[in-house]
Amino acid sequence: MHPNSAKSIPTGIVLEYDSGIIPPPYSHVFRLALDWSKGSLQVQLDLHYTDRDELSEQEILDEGFTTQDDYSYQGALNKVWIKPVQELISQTKWTNKPLTEGGIYAILDENGKSGVSKTPANQDEWQLMAQDLIQAIYESVKKELPLKVSYRLVDSSDQIDCSLTVHFADRQVIFEKNGKDRIIHWEYAIQLMKMIFTPDYHYELAKETPGSKRGAYIECGDGYWHELGKGVVNIDPSFDAVGKIKSGFEELIRD
Incomplete structure (x- = not known):
C-alpha cells in the first residue's frame, strides 16, 4: 500500500456549537475538545450563554436559569465514550457547507494533527452527542446528579x-x-x-x-x-x- 493512501486515524475532535437564532437566556455557544490519542479521554469544555445583557436578572431566573451558568472544565472523562464518538465520526458525511442558523462545526484530529473545520451533515446526532458528553462532565464533577x-x-x-x-x-x-x-x-x-x-x-x-x-x-x-x-x-x-x-x-x- 502506498504510504499516502493509509487511512487517517482520528485521535480527537473539537466541536464548536452556536445555538443560532434561539433567544436569551437559552442562546449559548460552546467549544468541546476531546483527545483520546493516549488511550484515556481528555476533555476541555468552554460554555458561554449569550446576549443575556438584554434581560433582567429576574427574567433569567424565571426561565429556570441562574446568573452563573457559564462553565469551563478541563480534565478526564470515562473512556467508555471514546468508541461511540469514533463510531459517529465514521458514520458521518462531512461537508464544507456553512451553517446559516446555528449548529455544530467539527475539527478532526487525525494522526496527531489538527485538520480543518467541517460541517457534519447529521447535525441532530452530533448535537445530541455533545449534550450527552456535557452531561457526563456535569455528573463527573458532581455539578448534576444522574x-x-x-x-x-x-x-x-x-x-x-x-x-x-x-x-x-x-x-x-x-x-x-x-x-x-x-x-x-x-x-x-x-x-x-x-x-x-x-x-x-x-x-x-x-x-x-x-x-x-x-x-x-x-x-x-x-x-x-x-x-x-x-x-x-x-x-x-x-x-x-x-x-x-x-x-x-x-x-x-x-x-
Missing part, C-alpha cells in the same frame, strides 16, 4: 414500582424493580427518555405521591407524580408518545 425517572404500574392484581437511572458519567443505565438492579441497553434507554420528555405534563394535576388506583404513574426527578393519559397527554394526536412510554416500561418490567 437523571432518575420513577414509574408505577397499577392493575387489578398488582402494583409494580420501578425506576430508570441514566448515568452519563460512565454511560450506563440502571433499571431497578423490586429492589433488584440490572444494566440495560444504552440506546434503548435514551430512546425511552426521549419519549418521556415528548408529551405535555400538566403540573396542576400532579401530586407529591404516586397514585394507587389502576393506571400508570411517572415521576421525572422533580418529586411530582403524573398519571399517564390524564396528567401526561400527547402534543401531537398522530404520535402516541404516552403509549410508547407505557410500552417501553412494560417491556422492561416483563424482562
